[in-house]
Amino acid sequence: MNTTSTAKLAGLGLTALRSNFERLARPYKLTFSITYGCQSRCLTCNIWQIKPTGELDLREITEFASRNTHFKWIEITGGEPFLRSDIVDIVKAFRDSSRDLYIVTMPTNSLCNQDMVVGKITQILELGIPKVSITISLDGYRELHDKIRGIPGNFDRAMGMARRLKELQKTHSNLFFIFGYTMSKFNQGSLMETIAKVRQELPWAAVNNFHVNVGQLSDSYYQNQTLDLRPDPAVISAELGEFIRHRRFEFGAIPIVEGAFLKKLGYYVKTGRAPMKGRSLDASLFMDSYGNVYPSIMWGRKIGNIRDSSYSLQPLWNNAEAQQVRSLIDQGKEPVAWTACEAYQTLVGNIGSLFI
């Protein structure tokens, strides 16, 4: 890691540490859905049914990036982010404005033209951001993944994407990638079998190359509140335990936070309760592709729209609605959820929770 990357990592670490002792004046993490367009047909999510119109264009996103220059961590999401032909310019806009930006993450369903996607990822890697992390969505072994995602051949496309990214890592040390596995009633009990089947295709893949989440309901984001995803807590608690036992110990901040996230995920699954208070509208926020700003990806309580604040977050950050949301969080009245999008900043903002 060069000096600039080390300084940016230290900046992110110090800000996260500071969030343990004070409410931050500005968020360091932005979760941003850049489009609700998606070619998947997932059983767990209804985003694919949305035909988005009026999403923020590149000029607006660039304006937003230039007026809000304090992000150290940007989690791009969708829909399928690579359906936006301007994805490289979007990342570049944040890279140009947020000088301390350390990490950009984004998922892919592996359904876009892979030469195009790998070309765009290569351009993003060459923007000089210290860490770029790609999550390849994978919810099961071949037949199961294709059924949950509603697209025949999707598993093989995900394997192809993983091979391409593994190759790309040889020339780009700032690339990190994992498989993102969402547990639901559709794949309960199949996690370890999926990992074994992936290893038949990709012998280098290990348990640590998988990130697991539990499918959740949201009327504002996934728009899946009418779906029944809920798995049997006993089944997924058991497979989560087995998954944790097979994880290899790794040094570093990210493996430590990931380990703590998984432990707390077990608590969430067993009890149906959030393990701790979130850091929404403190360390982080969620913005959708229309510029609506929410406390988090799972909490559809809009605090405003950046189109109404000349693309500046500050007026929204301090408005009455935002104060209300913070007060509800202080009273422990935020919606129950435990997703990686929100959990990482919550864990590092409650530093003791990383070790218990």
Ligand code: SF4
């Ligand atoms: S889960 Fe992801 S890939 Fe599936 S429909 Fe929703 S946005 Fe698309």
